[in-house]
Amino acid sequence: MAKVLTEDRLNRPGGAPLKAAIAVAVLGVLGMLIVDHGPWSKPKVQPAFMASYSSTGEAARAAGAKVMPTEPKLQVEPEPPVPKPVHPVNPAPE
Structure with missing residues (x-):
């Protein structure tokens, strides 16, 4: 009986969408890996002495x-503008 069930599952239609x-x-x-880690996506780090401006304000x-x-x-x-409470809901016991 188990063999018949296994064969039915393997031969059942509808696997194309999956x-x-x-x-x-x-x-x-694969496309994301290629785009994110390709040779063209390396960061271009600039040393401090080559930077043109020392602050954002200067660059602006x-x-x-x-x-x-x-x-x-x-x-x-x-x-x-919110209403102020007149009395607390649960007054503290004294």
């Missing part, structure tokens, strides 16, 4: 951006 999904997954993983100014300081925060922040 095989296609596995092929797409394998090709996708060189690109023509106007660097402005942020507005200072208010000393006293306004209270958020």
Whole structure:
């Protein structure tokens, strides 16, 4: 009886979508590995003495951006508009 069940499972139709999904997954993983780890994706590290600008602000100014300081925060922040509780839900025992 066990032999018949095994043969039925091996010969049953409908395996084409599963095989296609596995092929797409394998090709996708291989494609990601090639793109991420190929010889063209090596980082180009620049030593400090070759860097053109020592700060982000200098680089922004060189690109023509106007660097402005942020507005200072208010000393006293306004209270958020929420209702204030009149009494606590569970008063602490004394």
